[in-house]
């Protein structure tokens with residue numbers, strides 16, 4: 394069995410085909426998926442997915458790429474997370490690739506999310522792009538290690554992985570690890586202890602080989618597991634078993 398630890402099933406291209414996607418998860422032994430919130434306006438739809446399907450979970454948070462929103466406050470996020478199927482705070486973090494200029498608001502928003510996670514004792518889902526040093530620094534300053542979480546769609550160096558793991562974080566591999574040119578990332582996937590690894594699709598983005606270019610979906614998390622198994626020369630069942638165990642251990646999902 395496999396779990397997709399990060400997808401966006403509330404996005405229109407996926408939401409309109411939900412039954413088909415759930416069926417394909419079953420056919421591919423993908424037992425569960427975590428539907429990750431990107432803004433508070435759409436959060437009720439994310440939460441509804443988790444309420445209506447026993448094998449779907451939700452998170453609550455505001456993605457760093459969403460500009461010009463009412464800034465979420467820690468207490469507000471923590472209170473929205475007070476729900477049995479809302480298992481994490483995020484996605485949150487820093488993205489210096491998509492947005493430029495004075496991004497102090499992004500860093501402040503990230504701090505609010507870490508404080509919320511500490512208030513409600515739920516783990517963090519962290520997105521970081523071209524901002525690893527600031528991400529790690531703010532994690533340390535705000536005590537993110539008290540709650541832990543996951544560095545989602547990981548594309549950074551071994552050194553960044555190591556520092557995140559020291560702060561109680563898991564490393565989640567997406568379809569990017571299947572891409573031919575992802576040489577350094579494949580190396581991280583070979584080297585890391587499997588008991589710190591999660592797998593994800595980040596659907597609808599970043600479909601893994603051999604589906605590259607198509608709309609991604611949770612069933613394709615199997616291809617991510619397959620790649621990690623091949624890189625480590627171990628059976629795919631072992632990758633499935635350990636990453637599923639890690640998912641339930643981190644998110645305390647029931």
Ligand SMILES: [Zn+2]
Pocket residue numbers: 484520545546
């Ligand atoms: Zn992300």
Ligand SMILES: [Zn+2]
Pocket residue numbers: 399400401429484595
């Ligand atoms: Zn995402």
